[in-house]
Amino acid sequence: MNPRNRDxxxxxxxxxxxxxxxxxxxxxxxxxxxxxxxxxxxxxxxEVIDVNRYKLITKLHKVKQILKEQNHKPFVFISNKN
Structure with a gap:
């Protein structure tokens, strides 16, 4: 294991x-x-909140796909579930 340099x-x-x-x-x-x-x-x-389509995306593979896109659409937000 290669630990990071952190305080x-x-x-x-x-x-x-x-x-x-x-x-x-x-x-x-x-x-x-x-x-x-x-x-x-x-x-x-x-999770991803897509205001354009009025959708809340929580499925792991779809969240991964949206977050890895290069061109992000306006009014698509990332929200922490905590």
Whole structure:
């Protein structure tokens, strides 16, 4: 796994962590971020609102198709489901 260069603030209940515990926490966080930041997770977490056709598009393959288009149409919005 090739972790990205990012700033992390790790809060723990312990007052101090030794180097091995800190590296383990960072490795677990990087693994979690790698899974969450994938494009599949992005397509699942978003939906497309097409005001032109008055449609809400939630099907994964259609959301993926619309978001990968080069020429985006006006009044087509990406909305996060959260």
């Amino acid at each position: 992390l603030l790790v809060l723990t209940k312990k007052e101090k962590l030794n180097q091995q515990e800190l590296e383990q926490e960072i490795a677990l966080l990087n693994d979690l971020f790698f899974r969450v930041e994938s494009s599949e997770a992005y397509f699942i977490a978003n």
